[in-house]
Amino acid sequence: MRIRDENKMTTIQEKALEMIVNEGFDGLSMQKLARAAGVSPATIYIYFKDRDDLIIQLYLQQRDLFFNAIIEGLNEDMDFATALKVQWKNRARFAIENPQTTHFLEHITYTPLYNETFKTPGPRFLTVMKSIAHKAIENKELAEMPFEMYWSLVFAPLYNLVRMHKLGKNMAGEPFVLTDEMLESTLKLVLKAIKP
The missing domain is CATH 1.10.10.60 (Homeodomain-like)
Known part of the structure; x- marks a missing residue:
């Protein structure tokens, strides 16, 4: 051997x-x-074992790198706005600094192999995220809603901004750079939209 x-x-x-x-x-x-x-x-x-095993193992490795980057500096005792700001900055930084990983993680979700990854135990990321969301609901910082709605309202705006930043242009084709000020202004609007 x-x-x-x-x-x-x-x-x-x-x-x-x-x-x-x-x-x-x-x-x-x-x-x-x-x-x-x-x-x-x-x-x-x-x-x-085979090509599929390689892709699945690669996905799990890259997913964990991404999840670990998201929770860096995140504390479950933070108020929801602060916790979300940390996540947004971490997510944006990771996506911009790791374009190959981001591209791969996005595209594997459209393949049958993505379902195979759900057979593996979730990382600490899920525990931290659930704890923050539940605490925010209890503290009336976040309206209770289905996960799909939560994700769409909370993270889709960020990922659209990151996508335009990576393209270097906005939806009208004009030059675009994501700044900290724009990220924080967008986050403030998101936080207003999801309060009960």
């Missing part, structure tokens, strides 16, 4: 992420990945 080499595994994952972002999921073959990573196809199977 061959010994696992963490450096090789990291290289395989990095090249897989790069290939998926640049060529789509259909562009990822084990032969092409092996060439790009400088390993034999057999080496990939030391770390992953």
Whole structure:
């Protein structure tokens, strides 16, 4: 049995992420990945059962990087407005600094493999987020609503601003840069909209 080499595994994952972002999921073959990573196809199977397992493991790894970045500096005792401001800044920073990961995480949600990821236990992220939301409802800082509505009202505005920032232009095609002032002004409006 061959010994696992963490450096090789990291290289395989990095090249897989790069290939998926640049060529789509259909562009990822084990032969092409092996060439790009400088390993034999057999080496990939030391770390992953098959192509789907590779994609799922890559998703879980990148998801956890994203979730850990979101809760950085977040304290469950913060008031809701402060907690949301920390999250918005963390989410925006991560999306801007990690475009490949953001692209990959977004696009895997439209594949059947996304459902496979729900079989894994959720990270600490879910516990922290639920605690903050429940406390905000109790303190009348947040109206009670279905999760889908909450996510759409609270985070969709942020991700639209980040998307325009990454494109470098707004919906009218004019130059656009997301500033801290714009982020905070938008957040204030969101907070007003979700109060009971």
